[in-house]
Amino acid sequence: MSLKDITHPILYSTMTTLAYNVNKKYYGDKHYMWCTPYFGSDFESPHFTVPPSSSPLEIYNILKNEVDGSDHHNTKIELNRRGIRKGASIMLTLGKIDQETHDEIVYISKKTKDQLFRPLLCVISRLDAVPFYKKVDVKNRANPLSHEYILSDLPQSAFDIIRIG
Amino acid sequence: MKILENVIEGFEIPDIRAAFYYLSRYLKQAEAIDEYEKDFFEDDFQSSPSETAKKLTFSLIECIESNADKKASEFSDQEYLYWMDSINKIESELDPEPSLKTRRSAENIIKELYFPEVEIKKNK
Numbered sequence: 001m002s003l004k005d006i007t008h009p010i011l012y013s014t015m016t017t018l019a020y021n022v023n024k025k026y027y028g029d030k031h032y033m034w035c036t037p038y039f040g041s042d043f044e045s046p047h048f049t050v051p052p053s054s055s056p057l058e059i060y061n062i063l064k065n066e067v068d069g070s071d072h073h074n075t076k077i078e079l080n081r082r083g084i085r086k087g088a089s090i091m092l093t094l095g096k097i098d099q100e101t102h103d104e105i106v107y108i109s110k111k112t113k114d115q116l117f118r119p120l121l122c123v124i125s126r127l128d129a130v131p132f133y134k135k136v137d138v139k140n141r142a143n144p145l146s147h148e149y150i151l152s153d154l155p156q157s158a159f160d161i162i163r164i165g
Numbered sequence: 166m167k168i169l170e171n172v173i174e175g176f177e178i179p180d181i182r183a184a185f186y187y188l189s190r191y192l193k194q195a196e197a198i199d200e201y202e203k204d205f206f207e208d209d210f211q212s213s214p215s216e217t218a219k220k221l222t223f224s225l226i227e228c229i230e231s232n233a234d235k236k237a238s239e240f241s242d243q244e245y246l247y248w249m250d251s252i253n254k255i256e257s258e259l260d261p262e263p264s265l266k267t268r269r270s271a272e273n274i275i276k277e278l279y280f281p282e283v284e285i286k287k288n289k
Contacts, residue, residue, distance in 0.1 A: 107271040
């Protein structure tokens with residue numbers, strides 16, 4: 001279902017502090033994020049059409065536990081480091097950054113301490129987000145009823161940041 | 166035993182990086198892929214993986230699942246962590262060492278990283 005067609009007023013997304021910093025410094029304060037109108041985890045509801053691993057609250061808590069050291073595997077932090085590198089690789093291919101900047105981001109993604117992966121909860125007005133939602137061709141979407149959306153180049157003015165816990 | 170290294174040999178770094186990223190998504194979502202009918206390649210229109218990266222992702226999935234002799238959806242937590250650790254190690258060593266200038270610049274930027282201020286509005 002398109003972002004234009006749902007009725008929820010608010011969308012939620014969790015990003016890391018490092019990703020936020022990289023977006024601000026290197027990508028003109030434009031943010032890429034996955035978001036959903038479901039903050040929590042009402043997984044039993046038939047209307048909840050995203051898996052638990054996509055819940056912003058779940059992602060927030062996993063990252064927080066890894067940063068606080070109560071989860072020693074750091075799987076989510078490492079995945080985020082790699083996501084930042086993949087993002088830099090795409091920006092280089094698109095010609096939005098040069099090789100030197102790409103190498104700098106890659107180095108930063110590897111050397112930044114885990115504490116800088118503290119999660120940030122983004123609260124987004126759905127109406128403000130609609131222009132930044134590039135709908136994927138339906139044939140590429142396995143589940144057309146899924147309520148997960150990718151926003152790209154979303155300006156900071158379109159969302160607030162909250163830290164919880 | 167260089168299981169994954171053999172599969173990625175000869176590919177360009179951007180395709181390997183992308184393939185490892187989508188492979189990790191596949192492993193992470195393995196249990197939910199059927200239930201939620203998720204496409205682990207789904208991405209923003211300008212971030213979509215190349216055909217080469219997609220094929221490499223499938224090759225890596227096949228390699229891991231044939232090595233484990235089971236589908237990723239049947240992996241235990243230990244097996245999942247083992248493969249994610251293996252992917253992290255290989256992926257983080259793909260890039261050549263950056264120049265001294267780049268390293269110094271990056272170190273300075275790391276010192277400047279900050280936690281965004283969270284505005285707290287109190288009711289008067």
